[in-house]
Amino acid sequence: MSVSLRVTQRSIADRALLGLQGNLDRLSTLQQQLSSGKAISQPSDSPMGTISALQLRADITQNAQWSRNAQDGLGWLGSIDNALSSATTMVSRARDLTLQGNNTGFASQQARDAMATEVDQIRNALIGIANTKYLNRPVFGGTTTSSTAYDANGNYLGDSNPVARTVGSNSQVRVESTGPEVFGTGGSSLFQVLANISTDLRTNPSQLGADLNSLDSASNLMMSQTADVGTRYQRLNQMRQAADDKQLNLKASLSGVEDIDLPKTMMNLQMQQVAYQAALGATAKVIQPSLLDFLK
Amino acid sequence: MSSFESLSVALSSLYAQRRGLDVTGQNIANANTDGYSRQRIELTAVGAPAIPAVWSTWSGAGSGVSVDGLTRLRDAFLETRGRDTQASLSQFTTASQTLNQVQQLIPEPGTNGFQSILSNLWSGFADLANNPGDSSARTQLLQRAGAVSDWLNTTQSSMASQWSAMHDQLSALVSEVNSATHGVADLNQAIQSATLSGLPANELSDQRDLLAMKLANLVGASSTVGTDGMLSVQLQGSSLVRGNVAQDIAVNSIPAGLLDVTAGTQVQITLASGGQPLPVATGQAGAILDSLNNVLPGYSARLDGVAAKLANAVNTQQTAGYDLAGNPGIPLFTGTTAGTIKVAITDPKLLAASGVAGAANLDGSNATALSNLANQVGGPDEVYQKFVVDLGVATQTAARRVDSQTAISNQINAARESQAGVNIDEEMTNMISFQRGYEAAGRLMTAVDSTLDTLINHTGLVGR
Numbered sequence: 232m233s234v235s236l237r238v239t240q241r242s243i244a245d246r247a248l249l250g251l252q253g254n255l256d257r258l259s260t261l262q263q264q265l266s267s268g269k270a271i272s273q274p275s276d277s278p279m280g281t282i283s284a285l286q287l288r289a290d291i292t293q294n295a296q297w298s299r300n301a302q303d304g305l306g307w308l309g310s311i312d313n314a315l316s317s318a319t320t321m322v323s324r325a326r327d328l329t330l331q332g333n334n335t336g337f338a339s340q341q342a343r344d345a346m347a348t349e350v351d352q353i354r355n356a357l358i359g360i361a362n363t364k365y366l367n368r369p370v371f372g373g374t375t376t377s378s379t380a381y382d383a384n385g386n387y388l389g390d391s392n393p394v395a396r397t398v399g400s401n402s403q404v405r406v407e408s409t410g411p412e413v414f415g416t417g418g419s420s421l422f423q424v425l426a427n428i429s430t431d432l433r434t435n436p437s438q439l440g441a442d443l444n445s446l447d448s449a450s451n452l453m454m455s456q457t458a459d460v461g462t463r464y465q466r467l468n469q470m471r472q473a474a475d476d477k478q479l480n481l482k483a484s485l486s487g488v489e490d491i492d493l494p495k496t497m498m499n500l501q502m503q504q505v506a507y508q509a510a511l512g513a514t515a516k517v518i519q520p521s522l523l524d525f526l527k
Numbered sequence: 528m529s530s531f532e533s534l535s536v537a538l539s540s541l542y543a544q545r546r547g548l549d550v551t552g553q554n555i556a557n558a559n560t561d562g563y564s565r566q567r568i569e570l571t572a573v574g575a576p577a578i579p580a581v582w583s584t585w586s587g588a589g590s591g592v593s594v595d596g597l598t599r600l601r602d603a604f605l606e607t608r609g610r611d612t613q614a615s616l617s618q619f620t621t622a623s624q625t626l627n628q629v630q631q632l633i634p635e636p637g638t639n640g641f642q643s644i645l646s647n648l649w650s651g652f653a654d655l656a657n658n659p660g661d662s663s664a665r666t667q668l669l670q671r672a673g674a675v676s677d678w679l680n681t682t683q684s685s686m687a688s689q690w691s692a693m694h695d696q697l698s699a700l701v702s703e704v705n706s707a708t709h710g711v712a713d714l715n716q717a718i719q720s721a722t723l724s725g726l727p728a729n730e731l732s733d734q735r736d737l738l739a740m741k742l743a744n745l746v747g748a749s750s751t752v753g754t755d756g757m758l759s760v761q762l763q764g765s766s767l768v769r770g771n772v773a774q775d776i777a778v779n780s781i782p783a784g785l786l787d788v789t790a791g792t793q794v795q796i797t798l799a800s801g802g803q804p805l806p807v808a809t810g811q812a813g814a815i816l817d818s819l820n821n822v823l824p825g826y827s828a829r830l831d832g833v834a835a836k837l838a839n840a841v842n843t844q845q846t847a848g849y850d851l852a853g854n855p856g857i858p859l860f861t862g863t864t865a866g867t868i869k870v871a872i873t874d875p876k877l878l879a880a881s882g883v884a885g886a887a888n889l890d891g892s893n894a895t896a897l898s899n900l901a902n903q904v905g906g907p908d909e910v911y912q913k914f915v916v917d918l919g920v921a922t923q924t925a926a927r928r929v930d931s932q933t934a935i936s937n938q939i940n941a942a943r944e945s946q947a948g949v950n951i952d953e954e955m956t957n958m959i960s961f962q963r964g965y966e967a968a969g970r971l972m973t974a975v976d977s978t979l980d981t982l983i984n985h986t987g988l989v990g991r
Binding site: 236237238239240241242245246249271272273274275276277278279281282284285286288289292293295296299300303366367368373374375376390392394395396397400403489521522523526 | 941
């Protein structure tokens with residue numbers, strides 16, 4: 232501004248008003264930031280910060296979903312694990328009975344009939360276990376719409392489609408085991424083997440040795456699936472933990488982008504208040520006097 | 528020199544000082560009047576006749592003072608600059624306000640923004656993948672898809688009503704311009720008549736300058752004072768006021784609404800008598816025209832882009848899957864613009880969660896694929912985020928342009944005020960000068976009176 236500028240009362244008042252308005256505007260911005268707690272309340276406050284906030288929010292929602300998916304998967308695998316451990320106990324009881332029955336010198340036919348009845352019961356109980364449900368869906372039935380995985384005769388009703396849970400970007404974990412994978416298929420299926428044992432106990436004890444081998448291989452299949460389920464459970468648990476941790480980190484980042492630095496903003500507000508009061512004081516002093524005050 | 532010459536000198540001084548006091552009074556009275564230019568009395572000493580008559584002699588000191596006129600202290604060049612900066616300032620301010628209004632439709636970043644609504648939709652698909660047979664997961668998804676399309680519909684229609692409001696504003700502005708140009712033409716006439724009859728026209732000129740400033744503000748019209756003292760107003764090469772004739776302008780609006788605006792169908796300002804559109808670029812009208820023809824349609828198209836991307840991505844994936852009954856999926860959304868997008872499916876069972884063909888099954892792989900659209904490169908999320916950032920940058924830039932233009936405008940206004948504004952101290956000083964001058968002239972008259980008294984009443988009385 233040139234030096235020779237002629238100053239008038241109105242120009243002083245105008246300039247004072249502009250200055251005061253600028254001060255008040257900054258004050259109100261700080262006030263708004265403090266009362267909302269947000270440094271970015273609209274995209275133009277910081278376009279780059281806004282895009283970070285948008286992406287972080289999307290990521291947080293996604294990680295929360297992954298964590299929820301993993302939780303659901305843990306429910307499935309937990310049910311399977313429980314089912315398999317009780318199935319294992321039952322299968323070993325069936326093995327004991329078969330061994331006893333195979334000992335022809337020791338067991339009478341009457342005793343073997345009794346054993347056969349118990350094996351039948353074990354078989355029925357195992358079919359019940361194979362129909363274990365989680366949230367009303369058979370956990371050994373793949374993606375079947377049927378309410379059970381096996382019918383009463385031990386025939387598989389499900390399909391072989393996997394049920395998977397997404398627990399990370401491009402990371403899916405299977406959360407079911409289909410019946411055939413766990414209990415075997417056709418003649419070597421656990422239920423068929425147990426049916427054979429029951430029949431052989433009653434009518435053909437000499438076959439029991441071979442049955443025992445079949446039972447062992449069916450049992451081994453189940454064991455290996457139990458181990459597999461355990462591993463998947465472990466992995467899912469880790470992924471859930473990772474998703475939860477990530478979520479915490481993302482929330483911290485979002486807060487860093489979006490939220491105000493409280494002490495700093497308080498300090499700024501204080502400074503702005505001082506500046507505003509100083510401006511008010513100065514304006515009051517400058518605007519008042521004119522030559523009028525000194526003329527008599 | 529006659530004996531009474533001094534009396535008339537004193538009298539001319541009394542007149543002049545009185546006029547001076549009047550002018551000072553007028554200045555003080557209008558110290559805070561908008562557009563008032565301070566006035567100054569122009570005094571000239573009256574000397575001996577420049578061309579003496581034959582045989583005449585002149586021995587006097589001069590014959591007093593005469594008032595030549597009242598000068599209006601306003602710099603025409605500064606005024607022109609002031610009008611230019613004002614036109615730019617009001618253009619930038621209006622543009623910034625428009626962008627701010629658009630931005631208010633996009634409540635980001637926050638938990639109520641479209642990003643959250645969209646993320647909820649993807650989450651809903653993940654829930655569906657977890658429980659493809661669960662009717663509550665399916666119903667929830669339909670609700671969330673409805674929320675997405677509702678937001679797009681509402682935002683689009685808000686933009687359309689913003690467009691209509693701005694269009695109304697433009698019509699009001701044009702009639703304001705027309706009344707201002709007629710005002711200038713009338714004042715041109717009045718000033719000319721006043722000048723011809725030798726009357727002061729300073730206050731009328733002030734009013735005319737105010738109107739010229741208003742015209743610059745509204746449409747960025749430029750004004751020049753001709754040699755005849757008439758103010759001509761031009762708008763983009765067309766004359767709005769020439770002499771005492773004003774030409775009306777009109778809004779030539781072919782598009783009826785936001786969605787009707789195309790490259791060939793635009794809102795224009797023309798002369799009311801017809802002719803080519805005037806390419807108004809500055810002033811409020813310039814910003815409003817730009818908003819109506821480019822800014823709002825542009826952002827509306829960006830929103831359409833989000834809707835199209837969303838509908839396309841979801842429908843493609845949805846038709847790749849199979850519904851609860853094992854039938855191929857049907858599109859979830861109809862319509863590909865923000866205004867028309869709707870959820871087409873009402874039966875939750877029709878959501879294609881399964882990726883396995885054939886008989887009905889509870890596979891969720893297609894729902895997983897749908898929920899993974901959240902991370903699709905160039906997908907709806909990305910298109911929307913880019914839209915928000917572009918809008919934010921544009922709004923921020925517009926606000927900064929207003930800030931810098933305000934600084935320039937303040938400087939020009941300070942310079943104009945420094946030229947034309949009333950300084951009370953100065954007026955007080957002038958007032959004292961004129962007051963003392965008046966007193967002195969009065970005293971002169973008394974002195975002359977007293978000498979004449981001596982001459983007339985006390986001379987030649989010796990021995991009486």
